[in-house]
Amino acid sequence: MTAEGVTAGGKPLVDEDADTGVGTIETTSGGPGPGVDIDKHWVEDAVNAQSGARATTVLDWNVSAGFAPVTISDPAGGFASPENTVFDAFDLVDVKQISASSEPFTSGWYLKYDTITDVQLFAGGSWTSVPAPGGSWMTADRGFKGYVLTSDQSADTTGVRIVLDETAADTAARQAAQQVGSAFDPFAPEPESGVGSGSADRVFRLTWQLRDKTRSDGGFVVEDKTFNHADAGVVDNTTAVTGTPIAGGANVEDTDNDTIQIIDPDPGVAVTKSVDPDENIFTPPVGTDADDFPTATWTMVGHNASVARASYVRLTDPATCTDTALGGCESAATPAGALADPFDVDVDYLTDTDVANPFERFDATKITIAASQADQVDLDESTVWLLRYDAGTYTTERVTITEANALEASDLADVVGISVTFHDTDPAESGGTITQDNNLSIEIESKLARDPAQQRRRPDPARGTDARRPQPGLRRRADHPVLSAGVTASDVDDAIATLTGGVVNVTPTKQVSPALITEPAPTCR
Incomplete structure (x- = not known):
């Protein structure tokens, strides 16, 4: 054995030693017991x-x-x-x-x-x-x-x-x-x-x-x-x-x-809503061409928040409830309830001060409904309910997502509400298919509207006043009849758009002409 070192002054140190001994190596002869x-x-x-x-x-x-x-x-x-x-x-x-x-x-x-x-x-x-x-x-x-x-x-x-x-x-x-x-x-x-x-x-x-x-x-x-x-x-x-x-x-x-x-995990959902732009949407003056009216795009995104895959996920706009009182939004927690018409045509969705509805002031021009994980839902089978309003009367229409995405602006002019239920072709057979990472979305392109014949509550463009109001509430629910029959989960969110009239700024100026007036000399008598 050799040991080497150096002193603080830099002098090398070396020492060696050797010895012998006897050791026995024993190999293992098995585990803790036979077998x-x-x-x-x-x-x-x-x-x-x-x-x-x-x-x-x-x-x-x-x-x-x-x-x-x-x-x-x-x-x-x-x-x-x-x-x-x-x-x-x-x-x-x-x-x-x-x-x-x-x-x-x-x-x-x-x-x-x-x-x-x-x-x-x-x-x-x-x-x-x-x-x-x-x-x-x-x-x-x-x-x-x-x-x-x-x-x-x-x-x-x-x-x-x-x-x-x-x-x-x-x-x-x-x-x-x-x-x-x-x-x-x-x-x-x-x-x-x-x-x-x-x-x-x-x-x-x-x-x-x-x-x-x-x-x-x-x-x-x-x-x-x-x-x-x-x-x-x-x-x-x-x-x-x-x-x-x-x-x-x-x-x-x-x-x-x-x-x-x-x-069996509990069902859960989460939803967000946004609008672009969300401020300085100017109401045009009387006589403005309809093609020049301002536009806004409303985007609603929800997802299943449960670890279990959901059978049905529904997005509804406008929401008729709040975060603290969800009962007004919830339908029967059954497969039939998940697909049922959520709108009551005897309710006035435009004049109820407790229900924020963007269609009071905007006309939908294009609807785009999508799923980020498209293989988990059937767009040709998933259910869309459209709430329509004409001359004081509400009606509903059932279509598929594929059909809703194909609607033109003229088909959407009287739409004042939408509810989309995402699901697979046959949830009773496939069970839950919608996972947490599947973002389900509704995008509504719209234009500020002014048509007194439709009798909607909208700001009068001629007044040029500020009309700020949440636009709109959005409700989302998820159902898993396989795991939680009779139980739903709901969430609510809203977005705010600011409508404002144009501001006319007047800066007065004053001018005197002529700039110099000669005072007449006094006359002596």
Whole structure:
């Protein structure tokens, strides 16, 4: 041993010493006891129904020396009867990869000395080996590549098996580990002792995705449904490890299980509204050509705020309620209620001082309804209700989003309200499809209007007065009859546009002419 240093004055210091001693290296002779052992747990305690949520199971296992091959199975059995296993409510997404490691007794370290030889999926009544990517499940540095199932495999698979063995190459690696050199590893398993053993658990992780409907009967996967556990909404997941003795004899097996809870989340919505421009919209003087009247664009954006996908989301303008009193906006919390006409033709939506309505002062010229995640809704089936006003009479008309988007300005001249219910083609079959990240929007292009024959309350352009008023209230609701029959969630927002008359500024000036007046001289008498 050599020690070197330097004094504060810069003088080098060196000292050497040597000694000998005797040490004993003991290799492990197996796990905590003879046989095989496995423990299973879900990382998550619960998942939200109708959310497509993912969850992870961790399989901790070990074996004592003398078993090869060793097979990890999930579930422990009943592969052809998914109604009795986790696969009734969940799809398998992937088997996670394992990184190579030089740290003794870690999952990656064990794979230096034994090999994952097979990954099998059970589907259609039989086991099929998945082709190993690149010809091997092992990475060049001896990690496990893992496997991500295809969408078809996830839909069909009702069991998975992972097989490990001590191959001839593994035996050679163990022999090399006992020799002095770069491969020396005092902790390596004994050659020809089977799959690596030790006191530390090895780990596999599986990723699952919650199904919308069960495999067994096609019912929706919800909190009050009974699966493979006595308690409703609880799913039990089993696993097994099976070892084949090298010396011969019957296979040895151990099993374990853990449960996960399915919860119905509450519905929720959020909405925003804006107008452009939001100020200095000047009312023109009498005689102004209609083409020169000012314009404004109203934009309403809402989204499902629940973690569960919504079946129906409705945007209604104007809103007939407030944040603190939503009852006036809410219709029946049923599929029929989500599609029903929300407007009462006996209510005056233009003269009610408690209801802000932009159509009091503006005519719609173009409506554009859209969804940022278009595949989650059917624009040809989603329902639009138009409230029309003509000579003191209100009527309603039902169209689709596609039809509403095609309307011309002349078709919209008498529209004073709109309600849009976004939904998929058949929500009763598909369940919830509308996710949190799907922004649902209504954009209304409009022009300031002045037509006394329509008898709307509008500012008189000739007066040139300021008319500032919220324009308008917007109401949004979400329904999920699969999870929360009879329950809706609502939200309200508004936007303000300032209407003002033109201002005439007068600056007076004064002038005297002539600028100089000569005062006459006094006359003496």
